[in-house]
Amino acid sequence: SKPARSSRRQFIISRREKSMNFDTSRFADIREKPQLEQLLAHMITPLVETPGILMITNMLLYFQPFNDISSVPVFKYQLCTIKNLYRRRFIMSHCGLELLFADDRSLFLTFRSKEVRDHVFNVLSKQQELRLHKEHSLENMQLKWSQRKISNFQYLLFLNQQAGRSLNDLTQYPVFPWIISDYTSNSLDLKNPRTFRDLSKPIGALNDQRLSALRERFAQMPDTPECPRFMYGSHYSTPGYVLYFLVRVAPEYMLRLQCGKFDSADRLFSSLAGCWTSVLKNHSDVKELIP
Structure with a gap:
C-alpha cells in the first residue's frame, strides 16, 4: 500500500542519515575545535530542502549535504562574517x-525540533568569533530611516526580516506595499496625493465598489465551524504571487512548483500597470509587491 511504501522509504532515508558522518578533513584550520556534536539539518532555498550535516567549530560553521549534486562538497561560513541570527518558522513549525x-x-x-534549533542558536551566540551587528535594532534602524541614512528599500527589507520573512522561503517572502497608483501618466506629479496609494487601507479595501461587493458576499455566506465566513478568498502574499513577479528573474522556481511547466501565458506577469489594475478591481487579486 502507499502508506507502507512511504514508511519503508522514510525508514531507509532515516537509516542512511544516521550512518552519515561529517568529514573533519574539511576543516579549514587545524586550530578549529567542534562546539557541538554533528547535527542533522536541512538547508532551505526556494522550493528546495537539502538534507545534510551541520557542524559548528570555534571559527566556522559547516553544512555538508547528503547528496553530491552541488559542486561544493561542504559549505563553509566564517562566524566573524555573521551579522545577525534569527529564529524562524518553517511550514508553521518553530x-x-x-x-x-x-x-x-x-x-x-x-x-x-524547536529544542534542537534553540540549542544551535545558543551555541552560536556564545562563540567569541561572532560579531553581531547590535546597531541593527528596530529603534536604530527607524532612526536611520527617518534621518535618511538608509533607503526605503533597506528599511522595508529590515522590517520584513524582523517580521520573520525570508528570501529563502516563498511562503514567507518579503512583502513590499504598492506605493504609486498612477501607471498611465507620462510623468508623475509627486505633489498630487492621488499619485500615491492610500496606505491607511489594505489592498483589498482600496476600491470602494469592490469592497462593497465583497462585504455583500460575506454577509450571504453560510458560517459554520468547518468553514467560517471570509472576506477575501486570497492573500496579499503567496508562493504563486511571488513566482508571478520572479518568473523572468528566476524561471526555475516556477518550473519546480509546476512540475517543469510554466503557467499559462495570459497569467504571466507582463505589465505593472495591468497588475495594478487587477489588484484594484479583481475580486480575487489582492497581492502586494515584492523586493
Whole structure:
C-alpha cells in the first residue's frame, strides 16, 4: 500500500542519515575545535530542502549535504562574517534558524525540533568569533530611516526580516506595499496625493465598489465551524504571487512548483500597470509587491 511504501522509504532515508558522518578533513584550520556534536539539518532555498550535516567549530560553521549534486562538497561560513541570527518558522513549525552575513548572503536551516534549533542558536551566540551587528535594532534602524541614512528599500527589507520573512522561503517572502497608483501618466506629479496609494487601507479595501461587493458576499455566506465566513478568498502574499513577479528573474522556481511547466501565458506577469489594475478591481487579486 502507499502508506507502507512511504514508511519503508522514510525508514531507509532515516537509516542512511544516521550512518552519515561529517568529514573533519574539511576543516579549514587545524586550530578549529567542534562546539557541538554533528547535527542533522536541512538547508532551505526556494522550493528546495537539502538534507545534510551541520557542524559548528570555534571559527566556522559547516553544512555538508547528503547528496553530491552541488559542486561544493561542504559549505563553509566564517562566524566573524555573521551579522545577525534569527529564529524562524518553517511550514508553521518553530524549527528554523536564519543567518545573515555581512555580504548580504543568508543561510536558512531547519532542524527536527524547536529544542534542537534553540540549542544551535545558543551555541552560536556564545562563540567569541561572532560579531553581531547590535546597531541593527528596530529603534536604530527607524532612526536611520527617518534621518535618511538608509533607503526605503533597506528599511522595508529590515522590517520584513524582523517580521520573520525570508528570501529563502516563498511562503514567507518579503512583502513590499504598492506605493504609486498612477501607471498611465507620462510623468508623475509627486505633489498630487492621488499619485500615491492610500496606505491607511489594505489592498483589498482600496476600491470602494469592490469592497462593497465583497462585504455583500460575506454577509450571504453560510458560517459554520468547518468553514467560517471570509472576506477575501486570497492573500496579499503567496508562493504563486511571488513566482508571478520572479518568473523572468528566476524561471526555475516556477518550473519546480509546476512540475517543469510554466503557467499559462495570459497569467504571466507582463505589465505593472495591468497588475495594478487587477489588484484594484479583481475580486480575487489582492497581492502586494515584492523586493
